[in-house]
Amino acid sequence: MTATRTHALDAALDILRDKGVLAVTHGSVGKATGISRSTLYRHWPEVSGLRNDAFRRAARSSGGAPETNGPLRADLTWTLGFLLTALNETPWGQIAPQVIAAAATDADAREVINDFMSDRIATVEAIFAAAEARGELQPGTPVRPLVEMAIAVPYFRKLIAGLPLDDDWLASHVDLICRLAEKSSQG
Amino acid sequence: MTATRTHALDAALDILRDKGVLAVTHGSVGKATGISRSTLYRHWPEVSGLRNDAFRRAARSSGGAPETNGPLRADLTWTLGFLLTALNETPWGQIAPQVIAAAATDADAREVINDFMSDRIATVEAIFAAAEARGELQPGTPVRPLVEMAIAVPYFRKLIAGLPLDDDWLASHVDLICRLAEKSSQG
DNA sequence: CTGTTACGCAACAATTTGTTGCATAGAGGC
């Protein structure tokens, strides 16, 4: 990744956040960075490539997987806290809606978000699997629905409903998920 | 609402679905409908107005509130089934991501989605309140988190994760929500 | 019949988009 490319993509992310996908063009990025349009066209012949590279850059900005060593409640609090931070404080949280919208008409954008969500789902799924291995859950408990609930609600609140995500909310959310996990185990 | 306006907005919705917000302009709508650009500019001096009116039209397309008379499981199945249909088969499901993305930079779009989600949340909240009034839930059960879970997961699956929503999935989802409601009541 | 309203058409300037040819600066090999 050359300096020119990173410079361009950083600017693209700023534009994406402030004005939307709509505003990310060779022209606007050139104006913001001082890079000439011809250079930008050489790097990204199509504007969708430029946008999608910016998407990928933002997706990477939201960080990696935390350590998991139990108990379930602690692991969930840590991972979902991580998700909250990503949504609240990294570029990803601010441009995710744009990626989602682009995914409706652009296969590359769809791939970006699919890769990203697969990672997140796998991370949380591993946490439940570890809890089951430790005997915190009944063997055979279907964890996939629990995983989706754990992740879906913060995304829904932040991106769709426009509701805040804070630590108090996180605590009660984790509480609910844990109770549901126990219930699923017992029922 | 004149014939010209509805005609224009219908075309705008088609373009929105097929090509994204990006593609909805006075020019593209004019080409699609045969309506002259000057007329479209008279109706919507700014392109955001045109887009937002299309958003509102789609939001209305997803229909109204169902009857609720218990038991909780039946009401949830009915309402969430309604939501599934809306997401799978009406314009709303197809353009909601675009509205969400637009909401990040456009106050009008934010209002459209806020109004829409408030309605949906209130509908499901009323179902839980009725269940509580019938004695199906412990008095004082905090229903808001349950409501958000009930709605968030289908939205997450459809819009964000790109996963399917079918009747089998709905049944297990309702099942989980109901068990959680009981658990919340008891615990 | 007359005034009003909504619409289409044509023309226009300004901007944006995509492309190209040419010049230059820097890195690395000989």
Next chain:
DNA sequence: GCCTCTATGCAACAAATTGTTGCGTAACAG
């Protein structure tokens, strides 16, 4: 030092798009 290759900037250009305006006309209500 000299050469070559690559990345970049600059300027110019055609084409398409955007936003605006003036004019003519058809429909409709009074």
